Amino acid sequence: MRNFANRFPSLSFLSITAAILLVAFQSAVAASPEETAAKLAQQAIDTSLALEITTDLTTEIGPRLYGSASEKRAVQWAMKRFERYGFDKVWSEPFPVERGWERGLETAAITSPAPQNLVITALGGSVATPLEGIEAEIALFKTIADLLAQPEGSLTGKIAVVTQPMGIGEYGKTAGPIRSAGPSEAASRGAVAFLMRSAGTDNDRMAHTGGTSYRSGVPRIPAAALSVPDAQQLDRLSERADSIRIKIVLTPRDLGTVTSQNVIAEITGSEKPEEIVLLGAHIDSWDLGTGAIDDGAGVGIVMAASKLIRDLPQRPKRTLRVVLFGAEEIGIVGGRFYAESHKAELPNHIIAAEADAGQGPVHTFNIGVGNPLEPTLSTIRDALKPLGVQAGRAKSRGGPDIGPLSEVDVPVVGLDMFTEDYFDLHHTANDTIDKIKPERINQSAAVYVAFAYLATELGGYYRAQP
Template sequence: MRKLLASLLIASLPAAAALSEQDIQTAAKLRDQALQSSQAYDLVESLVVEVGPRLAGSDNNKKAEAWAINKLKSLGFDKVYTEAVTIPTWTRGTIHAEIEAPYRQHLVISALGGSVGTDENGINAEVAFFDSIDDLKAADAKAVKGKIVFINKRMVRAQDGFQYGTTVAGRSKGAVEAAKLGAKAVLIRSVGTSPHRFAHTGVMRYQEGVARIPAAAVSVPDADLIEAMVKRGQPVRLHLELSAEPGPDTTVHNVIAEVTGSEKPDEVVVISGHLDSWDEGQGAIDDGAGVAIAAAAGKLIKDLPQRPKRTIRVIFYAAEEIGLYGGYAYAEQHQGKSLAKHVLAAESDFGAGRIYRLDTRFGPEGEPLRQALAKVLMPIGVDLGNNQAGGGPDVSMLPAQGVPVVSLRQDGTYYFDYHHTPDDTLNKIKPDELAQNVAAWVAMAYLAAQNDAPLRPIPEGNFGE
């Protein structure tokens, strides 16, 4: 049924100078091949089982790079190479926290990425409880000084992860705001939607001139417990011991594979994910899925009887989690002539749920490509969205350099249940959903590589995502 529908739609597509009927037919064929293939699942399974978690700068990060180079070579890409990225390092160490009063209880907790540790004796202090970072900012220093700030901001499920954006400031900026008021440490309710007892890690920031205090997240059930004690009206005292510490800078690598274009090899379509992950889970949905989707899409195009007109560049970005280091390094290293030849860039970094929408950021002459993409993707449940795409974290800095981007938006209803937790494991990926992702990506990448109409100049303005 789906195949029939697809054929009908393709037959009725208006002629577009930018793309031939043959291009559209080939994109549809690639899409259908992807739906039948387990390539992406096999790749992420291999990465999870043979490497596992791969914190930026860790030994496992090195293993992951070696895995990626070997795997991309064995898939037969025309070129496989790396580009160096300098990053800061950080060691998680150990963490132990409990409520000491009014009722002694153990807490499930995770240090935030980049946090400093406590001294050996840890920190014992009363809780200063806030519903949000805005409430903290508005607080009197007397209510905070010498205490452990607790930010209890809730995050509710949404298909597009909307509340991640409205909640994550507590994680990224909580330590700075708490320290400005004299707090000894900051703890937050996990920035996630899991009702299960996992703490969500993620990167946090310090600010020059503001004291660096330890920062950590507790699981949702543990946040509920703290809240229940606070609501009883007695002072709540916590104990926190944390041995995390920042380390020296090191070098990691963006790992890159290409299918060389047959007509305009210097014009490049970038499809990507990020290779690093947080260290407590397996890095399956964040972002093993993304690198697997990009590589599997590239491999399908490589296996065509002939090369696409333009080059397909598969990038496994380095060190996304700790601050988009791979993305910024790429943008810097390719600034100017190289980026000017980037036809399009996009990253898959929102898990492994089905894609339901395609957003773009194309100039007016990109409309035939938009329409072709809509026609080829609609049969697999992907409808055309806005023209304000951001493209994904590691390519988010490229529109400012004029590079067109697309966002193939995934259903993230459950993404923030697993994201950045120990529960980011392989069994959270549904093979058929992952295959649908590859289907969308391969069709998109192929059509972008065949499209002869300019996608530039791209519209400015806010990202719609």
């Protein structure tokens, strides 16, 4: 409690009276939840807090590969920051990640007919080549379907190369599956290594990493992504040469089972502490850049939004819980662990939103709830409109880490962001803080804080009515 007499020992009787009158006046015209939400949104923009947090995280910690010492430092960093912000509860929940991994050297070159270096990067989880590398003839496929059409044994001894481009909006549909299933599909046909055109929309000489996985019972072959210009170079050369040979050297290390953590911080609800509104983002990142757009920005957005709510004179009615998930990048390990280990309290999860699509701005409010006619959704929609957010028609899964919650009917919203340039940088060495624009990330924080505050205050229930 503040002690006014001690803080203001020289206050005169008159000014104390004036202060009392002012307090009385303020409570008589207490702001509506909508007015407070608008004020919080403006603060998110004026303070630039989301950008400040993202800058601190990417500068003080840097890359945050799942299970690494850096991810652990990031967890400590986040917990300290939540404590400094005055959250009521701050803790972390460790979980095992079976596929601990560390990048090594990664080089590739065409050895014939036109020797030249290629820009590649190992896919996360890839096995190593022998130290001297693998040199072999390539089998180039312009689409993954062409590779899948090959009979068993047809790629024996070859390096399979898939140069299928990724269009805007195709990450989940094509590029993701090529990256995760491609190596085993190639290996099951006899290939000794796998190269793919980067899952990215840029044309920079910079490769995009990302997790891959191996099917059991199939040989595990080294797997890497080519930068887009290098993949195009192979396309052109393959139209001119009967045979192309490539040498690849990859020396990543398999670390076995490692530990990652989810960071959880709460502002305890003043009226319904058992009811939880959840904001999520992921604390881990790939190792090539500093994870600014993926997902330092998301961390900045949800931490800023919740900090502004914490700074209000009163606690929100419901509990606001922020979860910074670990090990998202190698298969949403933290998100799945959270859904499993919090099963008993999921019925108390009122609604969840996640920020994991870059810096924004947020353009559309989609919902994934059982009760889409719940009237407070309209109030939220109206509150987001002045921030430039339109009402959407798509059914949302919320995001990668809260996807497992959505699957078990926890209501979610999708505060969908502008992502047309997201996959230019995603999972590359170029994912650094200088790419984040204040007006974009701060608009996102404004939208998240308005949503989160109204979800805690308005008392809506979003599950299907029995």
